[in-house]
Amino acid sequence: MVKIIECPRDAMQGISGFIDTAIKAAYINQLLEVGFDTIDFGSFVSPKAVPQMRDTEEVLSLLDLHHSKSKLLAIVANLRGAEDAMLFPEIDFLGFPLSVSETFQKRNTNASIQEALITVEEIQNRCEVAGKTMVVYLSMGFGNPYGDPYSAELVAEFVQKLNQLGIKIISLSDTVGVATPELITELFSVQVNAFPQIEFGAHLHSRPEKIEEKVSAALLGGCLRFDGALQGFGGCPMAEDDLVGNLPTESLIEFLESRGQQLELNKAELAEAMKLIPFVFNP
Known part of the structure; x- marks a missing residue:
């Protein structure tokens, strides 16, 4: 069955005005009622x-x-953040942004790729002891605008390294919305077949008219895990295109169900979550 990871953290983090803590919590509590597999909450x-x-x-x-089946995921960028997150038994997953682009890795975590890989190993070791699961996001997984080396073979090399570290969930991230359907299908089909023990996810950014073809391509490649954010809020500021945001979860749900996927989501609770969006993301 397809898993949907709802990402209010990704949707909120780029909003310049501070969103009141109580409003954030109320919104996430409503999302917890919908039945998403995981909430990327903070x-x-x-x-x-x-x-x-x-x-x-x-x-x-x-x-x-207490009444939600959804699990919680928190993003960390270094060992200190991971150790802070591990103090909370409510958190199931720790997500770490690893980039195949040296330029973006330094911009995103102020570290080189080699340093980031060492951090991944340290966090993974602590996750195993603490009973947490690490999710590694391969940023710039479909190309980058910096002129850094990129190829499907390079992505495979990163996956191999992560597999050796025992990483069980890897999300291929189209950080700046450059992925073509052909590349999406190729990357997922190759990696899913080569590493059946790893759960591969898609964190795709897209212009609205490209959403269905990208999701369809990922499904064709064997991807069964998708990140989304209601109404497509969020995305990478470096994309320099307001239309290249996160996949709108409501569009993702509609498309997946049209393809026969049984998502087991509470549509009434989803509608209530949609009603809260103007209060959360009001500039």
């Missing part, structure tokens, strides 16, 4: 780097997890 990173996420710990304390 991040343990420097408040200077991402001011919007400075209240993640407080938001977590306000979440009602």
Whole structure:
């Protein structure tokens, strides 16, 4: 069955005005009622780097997890953030942004790829002890605008390294919305077949008219895990295109169900979540 990871953290983090903590928590609590597999709810990173996420710990304390089947994922960018996240038993997954682009890795985590790989190994070792699962996002997984080396073979090399570290979930990320359907299908089909023990996800950014062809291509390649954000909020600021945002979850759901996927989501609760969006993302 296809898994949908709803990403309010990704949707909120680029909003310049600070969203009230109580509003964040109320929105995420409503998302928890929908039945998504996982909620990417916050991040343990420097408040200077991402001011919007400075209240993640407080938001977590306000979440009602008792009647939800959804799991929680928090993003971390270094070992210190990971250790902070591991203090909370409510958090199931720790997500780490690893890039195949040296330029973007330095911009995103202020570290080289080699340094980031060492950090991945350290966090993975601690996750195994703490009973957490690490999710590695391969940023710039479909190409980059910096002129850094890129190829499908390079992506395969990264996956091989992560497999050797015991990583069980890898999300291929189209950070700036450059992926073609052909490349999406190729990358997923090759990796899914080569590493059946790894769960591969798609974190795709897209212009609205390209959404269905990209999701269809990922399905064709064997991807069964998709990230989305209601109404497509979020995306990479470096894309320099307001239309290249996250996959709108409502569009993702509609398309997947049209392809016969049984998602087992509570549509009434989803409608209530949609009603809250103007109050959350009001500039």
